[in-house]
Amino acid sequence: MTALVIAEHDNNSLKGATLNTVTAAAQCGGEVHVLVAGSNAAEAAKQAAQIAGVTKVLHADAPHLGDGLAENLAAQVLAVAAGYSHILFPATASGKNVAPRVAAKLDVAQVSDITKVESPDTFERPIYAGNAIATVQSTDAVKVITVRTTGFDAAPATGGSAAVESVPAVADAGISSFVGREVTKSDRPELTAAKIIVSGGRALGSAEKFNELLTPLADKLGAALGASRAAVDAGYAPNDWQVGQTGKIVAPQLYIACGISGAIQHLAGMKDSKVIVAINKDPEAPIFSVADYGLEADIFTAVPELVKLL
Template sequence: MAALVIAEHDNLSLKAATLNAVAAALQCSPEVDILVAGSQSDPAAQAAAQIAGVRKVIQIDAPNLVDQLAEPLAAQILALASSYTHVLAPATANGKNVLPRVAAKLDVAQLSDVTKIVSPDTFERPIYAGNAIATVQSSDPIKIITVRTTGFDPASAAGGSAAIEKHAAAADAGKSAFVGRELTKSDRPELTAAKIIVSGGRGLGSGEKYQELIAPLADKLGAALGASRAAVDAGYVPNDYQVGQTGKIVAPQLYVAVGISGAIQHLAGMKDSKVIVAINKDPEAPIFSVADYGLVADLFTAVPELTKALG
């Protein structure tokens, strides 16, 4: 019984989410391998070999894998799957893109957004926007799992000495092609990896107020910027700022929610944060039910004062 983790990487380095997936895999099986599929991906493979607890790294290098599109990447996974009882990937855009295809090709059920490994065949995952936890038992010969990264502490990125095996790439069916990518560039930390996040909600009233109040506070804290769905839908900020069930799931050390009422959808995306601070003028706002520290105040007064106090 062995587990295979699909590494998330940019060919030069591993994404942090891979470490969380390895931690989950180690709870499924004591033998964990990592697949690094890409192009000129030696740096990523070497980083994967250093992860504590990893038995070996399978590296597949081919030009058509440079962008890790779902179709060619799924073909590589399917070529290896028969040697494993568990195949895991982070529940990120990439993981959600490729593993359902793998599960369908193997004719097994996918276990999505798993937050706890109860046993090698039993798992917990949130349903109803996190208001209930489903315990799911699978009798499939191969368990295909996406891992909610906030549910698992990351495996150590150092201390391992796994062997790197280079495999030939499986044939590409040529069903998809990479056209382009538009990236939002920012000097701030990436939202899902940030240790501190400052999020703004509809209570700010406009995108101008978001930039005027939230951005300076985030700068003082060295924080990433987030937002509620209501703020995104109102056009205050781009949708890649959205925290919540249909946005990004985060669990920073500190989460500051400004002008966010705390709808179920938003709480599902941030309630695992270590410390939650809420600023809202409504004392009955649901956000206060999960906040460690709550300030009932007018945000237009409180936030500038807080920013100023931080020096």
């Protein structure tokens, strides 16, 4: 058995989700290969070759692979899919866009969002917003899998010495084109990769209060800022800060929830955090059920005091 991991990268460097996916692939048994499909992505392929546990890197390079268009990337995966028992994607926006196309073309059932590998054909995945765990067994010859990266530790980025093999790039499908990308620039860590997250809820009352209260705390801790869906819907925070089932799934070392009640939708996105601290004046708030440390207090008093102590 050999597993193929589809690397996520920006043509210059690998994204962290690839390392977590390599860990999941290694648990499926057999060798682990990585496909790096991009444009002038030799550096990303070199980094993939250094990942501990990877035995081969397939490098496909062409201009039309540079922007990660799902049609072209899926075709490239299918072109090299023969001989692999498992094809794994990170469960990111990109992975979720490409994996179903590959599964459909291979005529197999996709296994989505796995958090544990029980055996080469059996996996665990959360359902009902994480309130239940389903054990799924696949009898398909090829398992097409998306990996919830918070469920697996990152593989060491160094220590490997895999061979890099160039493979022919597929032709441009020509049915979609890259128009542009608007990237939010911030000095803070990217939310899904941050080790510390300070998150706020609707109780903050306004965008001004959200920034006034949480920014100093995040600055002190070197943390990323997050928000509940209610806070985002109310306009207190931008969409890309949303943590939850319909936002980003995070698992930092420390998650500080300020004025967040803890709706199921939000808990599904952060309850795998290593340490959860909740500050809320409602003693019945559901967030306390998952918190390692709970402070029953008014956030407008407690947070500034915490900042002073730091």
